[in-house]
Amino acid sequence: MQTFDAGITFCFVPDLAAAAHFYGELLGLPLTVDQGSCRIYRVAESSYLGVCERDVPPETGSVLLTLVTEDVDGVHERLLAADVTVDQAPRDNAEYGIYHAYYRDPAGYRVELSLPAGDENTDLSLQAAGPDARVRWIRRGPEWADLSGWLARAAGPA
Numbered sequence: 001m002q003t004f005d006a007g008i009t010f011c012f013v014p015d016l017a018a019a020a021h022f023y024g025e026l027l028g029l030p031l032t033v034d035q036g037s038c039r040i041y042r043v044a045e046s047s048y049l050g051v052c053e054r055d056v057p058p059e060t061g062s063v064l065l066t067l068v069t070e071d072v073d074g075v076h077e078r079l080l081a082a083d084v085t086v087d088q089a090p091r092d093n094a095e096y097g098i099y100h101a102y103y104r105d106p107a108g109y110r111v112e113l114s115l116p117a118g119d120e121n122t123d124l125s126l127q128a129a130g131p132d133a134r135v136r137w138i139r140r141g142p143e144w145a146d147l148s149g150w151l152a153r154a155a156g157p158a
Contacts, residue, residue, distance in 0.1 A: 006046040010038075011063060011109055016053035018106035023051060026082050027067065027075070027111075043067065065105075066112040075113050076101050 013019040020039055023029045029041035029049065038052035049065065069075060072090050080086065087102035087110065100114040 006048060008040060008048040008050050010050040010052055012054040012056050013051050013107040015106055016051065019051040022105050023049065026079060064110050064112060066114050068114050070115060072099055072101060072113045072115045079103055
C-alpha cells in the first residue's frame with residue numbers, strides 16, 4: 001500500500017497579499033515555500049496549506065480548514081483585534097466533543113479553530129460504528145494522541 005510523506009491542501013484566492021497576512025501573520029503559520037503566485041505554509045509536522053492567487057472565484061462552501069490548537073481563545077482574541085470575520089465565537093460542541101470557533105479568511109474560506117475535548121487522563125479512543133461514524137479527537141497526557149492510523153482503526157471492527 002502507498003504511504004505518503006506529507007499533505008498539502010491548496011486554496012485559490014483573489015488576493016495573495018491578504019491571504020499571506022491572514023495565514024502568515026495573524027495565524028502565525030510559517031512560510032515554507034514562496035513560488036511567487038503560490039505560497040505554502042506549514043500547518044503541522046507534515047501538513048501544509050498552499051494559497052495561490054488565481055482569477056478563479058473560490059468555492060468557499062466546499063472547503064473547511066480546521067486548525068487544532070490548545071489556544072482557541074488566544075487566537076480568537078488576535079483575530080478579533082484584526083477585524084477578521086467571525087462566523088461563530090468559541091463554544092463547546094457536545095456532539096463532537098470539541099471547543100471551537102469559525103472565521104472567514106480574506107477570500108471567504110471558512111477556517112475553524114478547534115480544541116479537542118478530553119483532559120490529561122483521557123485515553124486514546126476512536127469510535128467507529130458504521131458509515132456514519134464520527135472520529136473523536138482525544139488527548140493523551142499533555143500531548144495530542146498520535147492519530148496517524150485512525151482510518152485503519154476506524155474502518156476496523158467496532
